[in-house]
Amino acid sequence: MPPLITIRGLRKTYRMGDENVHALDGVDLDFQKGEFVAILGPSGSGKSTLMHILGFMDTPSEGSIVFDGEEVARLDPDRRAWYRSHRVGFVFQAFNLLPRLTIEENVALPLLYRDGSDPAANLAAACAALERVGMTHRLGHRPGQLSGGERQRVAVARAIVGTPSIIFADEPTGNLDVKNVDRVLDLLGSLIKEGITVVLVTHDLSVAEKARRVISMRAGLVQEDRVR
Amino acid sequence: MRLFDRVRPAVINGLRELQANKVRSLLSMSGIILGVASLVAMVTVVQGMVGNFRQFVDAMGGIEKITILREQLPKEQEHLAELSEGLTMRDVERIRRTAPLIRNISPEARVGYEKIVYEDRETNTYVTGVTADYLPVAKRWVEPDQGRFVSDLDVLNMTDVIVLGSAVIPELFAPNVDPVGQVVKVRGRRFTVIGVLNNIEGTGMQIRSANSRSSGGAWRWRNSGAFIPVSTALTKYNGNDRLTGLGLRITDPEQLRDAVDQTERTMLAAHKGLRDFSISTNEQTLEDFRKTEAAFKLSLGGVAGISLFVGGIGIMNVMLASINERIREIGVRKAVGARGSDLFLQFLAEAAVVSVVGGLLGLLVSVGIVTLMNFILTQALPTGAVATLDWVIMGEGLAFSVVIGLIAGVYPALRAAKLDPIEALRHE
Structure with missing residues (x-):
């Protein structure tokens, strides 16, 4: 089976004052469908940049990315937005739920930006996603009324509502207590059974150990890529 | 139809923002409220005066x-x-x-x-x-x-x-x-x-x-x-x-x-x-009156125009402040798939909602002003200048406020549309 994502010679260079900073300095990687991968590295290692580029939030300076058979390294902003709403899900450290929306509205948000989106169908899909993360008892609540663990589960529901191919979780446990860390990681891990690729971005080795494959990064390069 | 599908959630969102920031929204609307009120009241009263004067000239035998x-x-x-x-x-x-x-x-x-x-x-x-x-x-x-x-x-x-x-x-x-x-x-x-x-x-x-x-x-x-x-x-x-x-x-x-x-x-x-x-x-009398009418319209129209302009600036100001507060929200929306145009529409709709609500409140105020003006004018002038509110004028006043709101919303909405999602998500 071909990989979901193939990246070759990926570079990202920022200009900082008079200097060029290489956030990514030639990265070659493959991601399989239904894989649970952790990208491990200290801050400044390039792991966030890699996640942003693979998540269609940024474009590389050089290199190629083949996503599901299509070259996607140089897409225009609207096309990247299409990929974000159809193929990618994000889970953030700070949850990033919108405080004025109810949790089902938050979960339905990615569907809102799809063409021909229908509010009733969106809410139904949101409820289904919330059921999968065990949050149906909180329908109608706002994020402020939820605990950290609950909020992150809602965020996971938002990430899966659009049936993405890949989910990026950026330090998803950084704001959670021990009990909820396991719960959220188990939840993310369970998604691979549905063929979703889960990419965990973290600087925490103990979190990264939950994944079957750990990619260590340093100074914009892949230092180690091991499968347990 | 597709545009409507995109505008509807934006409008609902705008109403929510308005509800969540009542005082701030009211303050930002004040310019529009006063602008629409003075515009509608001005046109109404001047039209009333014109109508009354026409009648007066007519009663003197008319222009013929x-x-x-x-x-x-x-x-x-x-x-x-x-x-x-x-x-x-x-x-x-x-x-x-x-x-x-x-x-x-x-x-x-x-x-x-x-x-x-x-x-x-x-x-x-x-x-x-x-x-x-x-x-x-x-x-x-x-x-x-x-x-x-x-x-x-x-x-x-x-x-x-x-x-x-x-x-x-x-x-x-x-x-x-x-x-x-x-x-x-x-x-x-x-x-x-x-x-x-x-x-x-x-x-x-x-x-x-x-x-x-x-x-x-x-x-x-x-x-x-x-x-x-x-x-x-x-x-x-x-x-x-x-x-x-x-x-x-x-x-x-x-x-x-x-x-x-x-x-x-x-x-x-x-x-x-x-x-x-x-x-x-009666030509000279009519001519004199036309000049007075024009002067009235010009000066009062100027006042209304200035307050609507200030109203527009008020809306723009509040929209910019609101965007600054919601940079993270913009980042989240972009991360889940919103295009620049989606956010442009969202913030433009918010500005439009503020101006429509402001315009409606302005119309309410104009009813009060016209009633007061009628009272004062009937006391002050023998011929009186009794004005009646006209739906067309009110509609025009409202339309004017919406146009102002939309113009004022363009720049903030463009800023929101152009925000980089990564930067926006990092914003504290």
Whole structure:
């Protein structure tokens, strides 16, 4: 089976004052469908940049990315937005739920930006996603009324509502207590059974150990890529 | 349809933001509220004034009326005074024959401010000798159930008949007496009342009570007066053939200037070159009024324009502040798939919602202002300027505020659309 994502010679260079900073300095990687991968590295290692580029939030300076058979390294902003709403899900450290929306509205948000989106169908899909993360008892609540663990589960529901191919979780446990860390990681891990690729971005080795494959990064390069 | 699908959630979102930030939204709307209120109130009141004035000019015979009055000879012709005949019925004949642009000629011979007596009641009013042409020239009429006006036959036969103004009736007759057919006395001469002139009512409330003594303002004089055949007036009272004035009605208001020229030439020829008359029209009055109206519109429109402009800046300011507060939200929305255009629409819709709500509140305020202005104007002006709110004007005011809101929303919305999602998500 071909990989979901193939990246070759990926570079990202920022200009900082008079200097060029290489956030990514030639990265070659493959991601399989239904894989649970952790990208491990200290801050400044390039792991966030890699996640942003693979998540269609940024474009590389050089290199190629083949996503599901299509070259996607140089897409225009609207096309990247299409990929974000159809193929990618994000889970953030700070949850990033919108405080004025109810949790089902938050979960339905990615569907809102799809063409021909229908509010009733969106809410139904949101409820289904919330059921999968065990949050149906909180329908109608706002994020402020939820605990950290609950909020992150809602965020996971938002990430899966659009049936993405890949989910990026950026330090998803950084704001959670021990009990909820396991719960959220188990939840993310369970998604691979549905063929979703889960990419965990973290600087925490103990979190990264939950994944079957750990990619260590340093100074914009892949230092180690091991499968347990 | 697709655009509607994208706009609908944006509008709902805008209403939510408004609800979540009530005080701030109200403050940002204040400029729009005042702008719309002053715009609508201004246009309404000025239109009211214009309408009232048109009525007033109309009551004076309208723009189609030319008035010829008897005048003293100018200095350089004073030595020819004995040649001056003044205005006579001969002038009426001459104009009728030689000035085709004139449709009606109404000779008027004022008898004086006379006491009119009916049984034990009496009242004072101006008595004027006229012909049947008085009605079309003065734009007056006699209601069918109120008798008839002076006829050509009355003039020919010098009959002693009288037509009374509607304001005179309650002074002379008890409410249960039909004035038509009654006999009144003017300087001891007995006149049969043959009709009552129509009552002039303005649309404004200050004009409606023309029958009462207490009010009626400038309109009251139009409803008083008494009219007898011009021949009766000249022969039985004045003892000469001199008329006080001539009222002319022209066929086409567009040809007013030509009609005035025609009349002047005819009159000068008939009067052997003596300028013992003056010719005037309502044109100047109307022109003066138009200038006043334009000045009003310009100055009040300027005020409304400035407040709407300030209102627009207010909205832009609050939208920029709101975007600054919601940078993270913008980042999240972009991360889950929102395009720049989605966010542009969202924030533009928010600005539009603020301006629509502001515009509606402004309309409410304008109702208050117009009511207050009406009250003040009816107290201050005899003719009054009673304005009624017009849906069209209100609609225009609202549309104007929406346009302002949309223009003010463009820049903030563009900023939101252009934010980099990664930067936005990092924003604390």
